[in-house]
Amino acid sequence: xxxxxxxxxxxxxxxxxxxxxxxxxxxxxxxxxxxNFTANVLLAVGASPAMVVAGEEAxxxxxxxxxxxxxxxxxxxxxxxxxxTAAAAARAAGRPxxxxxxxxxxxxxxxxVVAELLAHRPAIVRGNASEILAxxxxxxxxKGVESTAGSAEALPRARExxxxxxxxxxxxxxxxxxxxxxxxxxxxxxxxLATRVTATGCALGAVMAALAxxxxxxxxxxxxxxxxxxxxxxxxxxxARGPGSFAVAFLDELSAAATEPGR
Amino acid sequence: xxxxxxxxxxxxxxxxxxxxxxxxxxxxxxxxxxxNFTANVLLAVGASPAMVVAGEEAxxxxxxxxxxxxxxxxxxxxxxxxxxTAAAAARAAGRPxxxxxxxxxxxxxxxxVVAELLAHRPAIVRGNASEILAxxxxxxxxKGVESTAGSAEALPRARExxxxxxxxxxxxxxxxxxxxxxxxxxxxxxxxLATRVTATGCALGAVMAALAxxxxxxxxxxxxxxxxxxxxxxxxxxxARGPGSFAVAFLDELSAAATEPGR
Amino acid sequence: xxxxxxxxxxxxxxxxxxxxxxxxxxxxxxxxxxxNFTANVLLAVGASPAMVVAGEEAxxxxxxxxxxxxxxxxxxxxxxxxxxTAAAAARAAGRPxxxxxxxxxxxxxxxxVVAELLAHRPAIVRGNASEILAxxxxxxxxKGVESTAGSAEALPRARExxxxxxxxxxxxxxxxxxxxxxxxxxxxxxxxLATRVTATGCALGAVMAALAxxxxxxxxxxxxxxxxxxxxxxxxxxxARGPGSFAVAFLDELSAAATEPGR
Numbered sequence: 001x002x003x004x005x006x007x008x009x010x011x012x013x014x015x016x017x018x019x020x021x022x023x024x025x026x027x028x029x030x031x032x033x034x035x036n037f038t039a040n041v042l043l044a045v046g047a048s049p050a051m052v053v054a055g056e057e058a059x060x061x062x063x064x065x066x067x068x069x070x071x072x073x074x075x076x077x078x079x080x081x082x083x084x085t086a087a088a089a090a091r092a093a094g095r096p097x098x099x100x101x102x103x104x105x106x107x108x109x110x111x112x113v114v115a116e117l118l119a120h121r122p123a124i125v126r127g128n129a130s131e132i133l134a135x136x137x138x139x140x141x142x143k144g145v146e147s148t149a150g151s152a153e154a155l156p157r158a159r160e161x162x163x164x165x166x167x168x169x170x171x172x173x174x175x176x177x178x179x180x181x182x183x184x185x186x187x188x189x190x191x192x193l194a195t196r197v198t199a200t201g202c203a204l205g206a207v208m209a210a211l212a213x214x215x216x217x218x219x220x221x222x223x224x225x226x227x228x229x230x231x232x233x234x235x236x237x238x239x240a241r242g243p244g245s246f247a248v249a250f251l252d253e254l255s256a257a258a259t260e261p262g263r
Numbered sequence: 264x265x266x267x268x269x270x271x272x273x274x275x276x277x278x279x280x281x282x283x284x285x286x287x288x289x290x291x292x293x294x295x296x297x298x299n300f301t302a303n304v305l306l307a308v309g310a311s312p313a314m315v316v317a318g319e320e321a322x323x324x325x326x327x328x329x330x331x332x333x334x335x336x337x338x339x340x341x342x343x344x345x346x347x348t349a350a351a352a353a354r355a356a357g358r359p360x361x362x363x364x365x366x367x368x369x370x371x372x373x374x375x376v377v378a379e380l381l382a383h384r385p386a387i388v389r390g391n392a393s394e395i396l397a398x399x400x401x402x403x404x405x406k407g408v409e410s411t412a413g414s415a416e417a418l419p420r421a422r423e424x425x426x427x428x429x430x431x432x433x434x435x436x437x438x439x440x441x442x443x444x445x446x447x448x449x450x451x452x453x454x455x456l457a458t459r460v461t462a463t464g465c466a467l468g469a470v471m472a473a474l475a476x477x478x479x480x481x482x483x484x485x486x487x488x489x490x491x492x493x494x495x496x497x498x499x500x501x502x503a504r505g506p507g508s509f510a511v512a513f514l515d516e517l518s519a520a521a522t523e524p525g526r
Numbered sequence: 527x528x529x530x531x532x533x534x535x536x537x538x539x540x541x542x543x544x545x546x547x548x549x550x551x552x553x554x555x556x557x558x559x560x561x562n563f564t565a566n567v568l569l570a571v572g573a574s575p576a577m578v579v580a581g582e583e584a585x586x587x588x589x590x591x592x593x594x595x596x597x598x599x600x601x602x603x604x605x606x607x608x609x610x611t612a613a614a615a616a617r618a619a620g621r622p623x624x625x626x627x628x629x630x631x632x633x634x635x636x637x638x639v640v641a642e643l644l645a646h647r648p649a650i651v652r653g654n655a656s657e658i659l660a661x662x663x664x665x666x667x668x669k670g671v672e673s674t675a676g677s678a679e680a681l682p683r684a685r686e687x688x689x690x691x692x693x694x695x696x697x698x699x700x701x702x703x704x705x706x707x708x709x710x711x712x713x714x715x716x717x718x719l720a721t722r723v724t725a726t727g728c729a730l731g732a733v734m735a736a737l738a739x740x741x742x743x744x745x746x747x748x749x750x751x752x753x754x755x756x757x758x759x760x761x762x763x764x765x766a767r768g769p770g771s772f773a774v775a776f777l778d779e780l781s782a783a784a785t786e787p788g789r
Binding site: 107 | 580604
């Protein structure tokens with residue numbers, strides 16, 4: 001039931017080509033650490049980012065944009081209100097949206113907001129193993145945070161969660177997984193230096209949103225984003241002297257991989 | 264009526280020399296994506312940035328600083344209040360301020376705030392063609408957003424707007440223009456990679472503010488900032504392998520160009 | 527009474543080894559300019575950063591984390607509330623916390639908040655000479671901001687402040703000083719390019735917090751962080767072509783220095 005996929009991959013190539021051609025306007029409500037890096041990652045892969053965060057604007061903009069990312073990393077009550085409005089508007093407009101439940105489980109306030117947001121039916125929920133297990137708990141099926149969990153360990157709960165939500169669940173780790181509750185895709189590769197650069201996971205969620213705006217299915221979007229990040233991290237690590245030069249090379253390699261010949 | 268200017272330029276050299284010598288304290292209320300990059304750009308060119316964003320502090324600080332930048336990219340109601348207070352204080356203290364109407368036209372809330380802010384008489388309004396056309400509309404003379412507009416296309420409306428506001432209007436694009444309603448200056452150059460790095464336009468507005476604090480006229484400030492950005496982008500593109508290394512080289516080249524011999 | 531310390535240093539080596547082994551969860555409430563860079567610096571040295579800024583979460587999280595950084599650089603009233611809650615919770619839980627009074631003295635609102643925060647007994651107060659002199663004034667013993675002050679000039683007041691607060695006071699400048707009111711440690715080195723990259727001082731405060739979570743005394747934490755920053759800046763400057771490449775190399779060198787053989 002688990003398919004392993006590696007770069008290059010014809011479906012991913014197709015989805016990245018559409019991404020470049022359509023440059024989907026991607027609405028992000030993300031955290032203070034990730035705002036700049038996320039915008040740069042989206043530009044590097046060919047999407048068109050827009051961070052619109054006020055409650056006064058988030059609903060209207062979510063209906064204009066091709067896709068929405070909601071990331072609760074530094075959430076405050078005004079942010080939560082904008083996120084609810086934007087998620088509801090995206091759903092009403094038939095636009096896919098991605099939920100990144102950063103820190104869910106460890107912090108009660110945001111865990112509650114995440115549980116509410118699930119009612120607006122995200123197309124993709126992306127997190128590390130602990131966060132996905134926490135969301136599975138928040139959604140009524142589980143035991144909460146298991147911060148020592150690996151991504152493979154979270155997989156059975158991720159599949160149940162995906163089936164229950166009717167969403168794709170993407171679990172990030174040394175190995176990434178994406179599942180729609182039925183099919184499971186495993187993506188190996190990457191490099192440990194990516195864990196030494198802040199907001200790489202947050203930016204991955206944003207690229208999943210951009211791709212969800214153009215790809216045939218949310219599962220394809222999640223898989224394409226993960227594969228692109230894994231290959232860019234592998235290549236960036238070859239020339240990096242540490243986490244600073246890795247982050248720079250990662251943006252260069254994302255841009256190059258997203259436009260490779262045949263794509 | 265349109266003058267084309269290219270690097271090196273004696274007036275720009277003079278203004279950059281004053282900038283380096285006086286290191287003007289530049290008060291920025293900008294967006295969450297641009298805060299860090301804008302501060303680094305201002306430091307690279309020799310200005311002294313300070314992001315002071317609370318309503319409790321923005322008015323007092325605008326009167327201390329040499330110049331103010333207001334950028335509505337991720338505006339919320341508390342930001343709007345701080346912006347109004349700061350713009351009013353800057354005007355009362357005789358300090359020049361720059362308005363960057365990011366996303367004006369596309370989003371009604373910020374378009375309204377921008378229209379209010381114009382009453383405080385910015386020295387410079389800087390944006391892309393669509394934003395300038397939107398501001399022209401908001402100011403009572405036009406047809407609103409035209410998102411497909413090029414910078415040359417926006418020029419007639421930019422001149423009218425400048426004359427009506429008694430301000431300089433700067434239109435960014437593959438070619439930059441700056442006009443005080445009478446004279447029009449055209450600045451060519453740059454590199455498309457600059458559009459793949461977030462917040463370069465936002466940072467340009469900030470450098471216009473810093474220069475407006477020291478240059479003889481706002482038009483000179485807008486022209487000097489544009490020329491500096493165009494030459495730095497051209498040079499950075501020579502060594503860049505993608506958008507990540509371009510952004511790094513751009514900061515290095517800004518710093519070098521701002522201190523070139525003869526300056 | 528003043529000890530000069532230079533890299534390599536066996537105590538610093540020991541503290542950095544503990545930092546790497548324990549990867550202390552470091553709670554940061556910092557400013558909008560510094561959020562991303564601070565997280566990347568903490569990851570580079572081996573700590574585990576978490577920016578948790580809502581009043582609803584800051585208290586609970588400060589009690590879970592190993593240490594807390596409070597930096598008032600872009601403070602707003604909701605931030606101030608979260609800072610008070612977090613500082614009180616850290617103190618109640620016996621966790622060390624670091625106060626970075628950015629801009630204290632120059633701006634009355636934040637100067638008042640800083641004075642209130644001192645009641646929660648920070649383990650370390652870190653700032654430039656002007657800020658430390660302002661805090662000394664706010665704490666009841668002094669004459670306020672002296673923005674032209676050098677770090678050596680602030681030293682007598684820094685010692686008095688440290689003795690009065692029962693805290694370490696760290697003064698940053700071309701020469702760094704750290705004092706617990708009795709012992710004074712002087713750390714030379716570094717490079718002027720560090721002053722051309724925004725948020726390096728803010729990130730230094732964060733590393734002091736991370737180290738305070740694992741080191742035997744706050745004085746050792748402050749000294750180890752300063753020495754690490756000075757050596758990384760010196761090394762980064764060797765290959766840097768300007769402030770952009772310096773910032774990248776600085777992260778690489780921090781990471782390398784924190785894991786040097788013997789550490």
